[in-house]
Amino acid sequence: ARKHRIAVIPGDGIGKETTPEGIRVLEAAGRRFGFELQLTEYDWSCDVYAKTGKMMPDDGLDQLKDSDSIFLGAVGWPGVPDHVSLWGLLIPIRRGFDQYANVRPCKLMPGARTPLANRTPAEIDFYVVRENTEGEYSSVGGRMFPGTDREFVSQQSILTRTGTDRIMKYAFELAMTRPRKKVTSATKSNGITFTMPYWDERFEEMAKQYPGVTTDVFHIDILCAHFVQHPDWFDVVVGSNLFGDILSDLGPAVAGSIGIAPSANINPEKIFPSMFEPVHGSAPDIAGKWVCNPIGQIWSGAMMLEHLGEKEAADAIVKTIEVMLAEGGPRTRDMGGNAGTVDVGKALAEAV
Amino acid sequence: ARKHRIAVIPGDGIGKETTPEGIRVLEAAGRRFGFELQLTEYDWSCDVYAKTGKMMPDDGLDQLKDSDSIFLGAVGWPGVPDHVSLWGLLIPIRRGFDQYANVRPCKLMPGARTPLANRTPAEIDFYVVRENTEGEYSSVGGRMFPGTDREFVSQQSILTRTGTDRIMKYAFELAMTRPRKKVTSATKSNGITFTMPYWDERFEEMAKQYPGVTTDVFHIDILCAHFVQHPDWFDVVVGSNLFGDILSDLGPAVAGSIGIAPSANINPEKIFPSMFEPVHGSAPDIAGKWVCNPIGQIWSGAMMLEHLGEKEAADAIVKTIEVMLAEGGPRTRDMGGNAGTVDVGKALAEAV
Ligand SMILES: CC(C)[C@H](C(=O)O)[C@@H](O)C(=O)O
Numbered sequence: 290a291r292k293h294r295i296a297v298i299p300g301d302g303i304g305k306e307t308t309p310e311g312i313r314v315l316e317a318a319g320r321r322f323g324f325e326l327q328l329t330e331y332d333w334s335c336d337v338y339a340k341t342g343k344m345m346p347d348d349g350l351d352q353l354k355d356s357d358s359i360f361l362g363a364v365g366w367p368g369v370p371d372h373v374s375l376w377g378l379l380i381p382i383r384r385g386f387d388q389y390a391n392v393r394p395c396k397l398m399p400g401a402r403t404p405l406a407n408r409t410p411a412e413i414d415f416y417v418v419r420e421n422t423e424g425e426y427s428s429v430g431g432r433m434f435p436g437t438d439r440e441f442v443s444q445q446s447i448l449t450r451t452g453t454d455r456i457m458k459y460a461f462e463l464a465m466t467r468p469r470k471k472v473t474s475a476t477k478s479n480g481i482t483f484t485m486p487y488w489d490e491r492f493e494e495m496a497k498q499y500p501g502v503t504t505d506v507f508h509i510d511i512l513c514a515h516f517v518q519h520p521d522w523f524d525v526v527v528g529s530n531l532f533g534d535i536l537s538d539l540g541p542a543v544a545g546s547i548g549i550a551p552s553a554n555i556n557p558e559k560i561f562p563s564m565f566e567p568v569h570g571s572a573p574d575i576a577g578k579w580v581c582n583p584i585g586q587i588w589s590g591a592m593m594l595e596h597l598g599e600k601e602a603a604d605a606i607v608k609t610i611e612v613m614l615a616e617g618g619p620r621t622r623d624m625g626g627n628a629g630t631v632d633v634g635k636a637l638a639e640a641v
Numbered sequence: 642a643r644k645h646r647i648a649v650i651p652g653d654g655i656g657k658e659t660t661p662e663g664i665r666v667l668e669a670a671g672r673r674f675g676f677e678l679q680l681t682e683y684d685w686s687c688d689v690y691a692k693t694g695k696m697m698p699d700d701g702l703d704q705l706k707d708s709d710s711i712f713l714g715a716v717g718w719p720g721v722p723d724h725v726s727l728w729g730l731l732i733p734i735r736r737g738f739d740q741y742a743n744v745r746p747c748k749l750m751p752g753a754r755t756p757l758a759n760r761t762p763a764e765i766d767f768y769v770v771r772e773n774t775e776g777e778y779s780s781v782g783g784r785m786f787p788g789t790d791r792e793f794v795s796q797q798s799i800l801t802r803t804g805t806d807r808i809m810k811y812a813f814e815l816a817m818t819r820p821r822k823k824v825t826s827a828t829k830s831n832g833i834t835f836t837m838p839y840w841d842e843r844f845e846e847m848a849k850q851y852p853g854v855t856t857d858v859f860h861i862d863i864l865c866a867h868f869v870q871h872p873d874w875f876d877v878v879v880g881s882n883l884f885g886d887i888l889s890d891l892g893p894a895v896a897g898s899i900g901i902a903p904s905a906n907i908n909p910e911k912i913f914p915s916m917f918e919p920v921h922g923s924a925p926d927i928a929g930k931w932v933c934n935p936i937g938q939i940w941s942g943a944m945m946l947e948h949l950g951e952k953e954a955a956d957a958i959v960k961t962i963e964v965m966l967a968e969g970g971p972r973t974r975d976m977g978g979n980a981g982t983v984d985v986g987k988a989l990a991e992a993v
């Protein structure tokens with residue numbers, strides 16, 4: 290059987306509850322489609338930070354680097370500041386492994402409660418492709434004249450040619466695999482006048498290489514408005530680190546799937562392992578009660594299988610989720626049911 | 642009678658059609674409430690740029706500076722790049738006159754078509770207060786290694802203590818005038834780690850001065866999602882130049898009012914004139930047909946009157962808009978009717 294080495298990092302809060310269900314479904318898919326998962330679990334989390342003062346060991350990336358993929362739950366817990374938890378675990382993995390494409394499907398699933406009026410599943414089905422290593426999340430900046438009236442802070446946003454071109458290319462390649470073959474670029478070149486015009490320039494350049502792909506460009510402000518008013522316009526949307534972050538929360542919100550949306554942090558060249566995680570966080574308010582919805586984790590697992598070359602298994606999992614939602618299988622509280630996390634995981638594993 | 646000196650800049654496209662209707666309604670309100678407008682019109686626009694090579698004369702700000710307020714239509718036209726049109730007219734006025742508070746109501750008006758399901762007017766009624774002079778729209782940046790593989794661009798985002806504190810203060814003061822007395826701050830301190838933690842710090846400081854005001858803080862990604870899922874949570878939302886820009890398009894989109902939303906660029910100290918403009922642009926696709934909706938302009942006029950101390954007249958105009966929308970007065974195409982721009986303006990002027 291084909292073997293895939295998976296590093297599992299449950300992380301914090303409900304991540305500890307969703308990852309086992311993700312694994313359950315992945316293993317069921319393996320039995321059906323003839324592959325095997327070799328799992329290594331890592332307890333890196335805010336709990337461990339409380340004991341060791343580190344979110345992950347100094348050689349953390351080294352420990353992960355020979356796995357084929359990383360399957361992550363959630364990172365973050367009250368009492369541990371984000372710059373410790375996220376910047377000690379999530380961000381170093383994204384950057385250290387050059388997972389420059391953050392890919393998030395925005396898809397209205399049957400039975401999901403979209404806040405929009407009169408939208409059908411066929412009308413909301415697109416991807417946000419987010420640059421995941423540079424842009425507005427830069428490490429260049431500082432504070433001057435602290436504590437005085439002249440005090441100011443500054444932070445650079447950086448777009449490199451390498452970083453910009455490769456994310457655009459990823460978006461165009463993804464569009465090529467889809468029926469509509471359309472890429473929308475998120476910009477703000479009318480207000481942010483050094484970086485964003487460059488983004489536009491590189492987008493235009495890349496578009497020339499893909500004459501079969503339709504393109505569209507919107508400023509981020511009106512683009513957010515269009516997400517709400519015309520979600521049916523979009524196929525693949527490409528944005529900088531910040532714009533992609535915003536759009537990849539807004540898209541699932543519009544689709545009513547923010548609680549179940551998956552995400553992939555991809556190193557397309559496969560030089561390093563990619564990482565798959567649900568969009569939701571560690572949800573301290575419901576953690577420990579085993580009532581959280583594992584679908585985001587399971588759907589992230591499907592994206593992982595696709596990346597590992599198990600496309601058939603991936604499609605089967607997504608299909609199973611859709612069927613179960615449409616036909617009223619067990620639902621967790623957030624979807625109006627009263628099933629537990631494990632009930633949903635087991636039902637999906639069986640159905641797969 | 643009280644006199645107010647108003648500089649009128651119709652600008653481009655439908656701005657030329659909406660400003661006369663705005664004036665019509667303002668003058669009607671003046672007759673009823675006992676004030677007079679002294680109007681001076683300026684033809685600054687992309688048309689003028691085509692003839693003179695300048696969006697406004699070199700002494701443009703000087704010409705405007707003795708007016709009590711500026712009433713603007715729309716700026717921008719195909720063929721003239723934004724960095725010429727916007728940065729030659731709109732942005733220099735905002736910055737030159739230190740109009741640091743950009744204020745935009747997000748209000749579900751009766752009869753407006755919100756894309757959301759099951760929302761009533763009482764549930765969507767909040768303000769976005771946007772910092773309008775610094776932040777992500779900075780003039781510090783550049784490009785290095787042009788044309789090579791090492792090429793990169795960089796742009797600084799700058800938050801000064803002065804700029805940050807005064808916009809927060811404005812937001813808290815506005816909240817104090819409202820029944821719910823709540824301020825929500827838009828941040829992204831978990832990803833943008835130099836400027837945004839400072840934003841949070843100053844927000845916390847300012848909140849201490851207003852113990853009667855409830856506060857809330859959300860990262861911009863999830864905040865955008867909440868705008869769609871829970872617009873009823875918000876009262877006054879304060880954001881940086883970029884975040885405020887995004888939220889003040891998303892808010893009206895959610896309220897179904899993006900075509901009629903007003904905006905105010907305010908210099909609260911009244912050292913310089915403030916400027917009032919609809920959120921919509923110059924709409925080249927429908928310009929010249931006199932079918933555009935003048936309500937955004939008229940509503941912006943109401944905000945102007947409020948700023949000029951004519952609160953009663955301002956309230957009367959907003960009320961009249963609401964009544965006319967609820968009772969099915971003339972409507973332009975965008976609202977499902979077939980009235981012309983002038984019909985709507987005249988109906989509102991008469992009703993006032
Ligand atoms: C035209 C553009 C520069 C402007 C901005 O972003 O400030 C516009 O979007 C607005 O919100 O008034």
Ligand SMILES: CC(C)[C@H](C(=O)O)[C@@H](O)C(=O)O
Nearest residue numbers: 375379534537831832860862
């Ligand atoms: C937690 C935070 C740093 C992160 C981000 O903005 O990248 C999150 O919002 C996400 O989208 O994965």
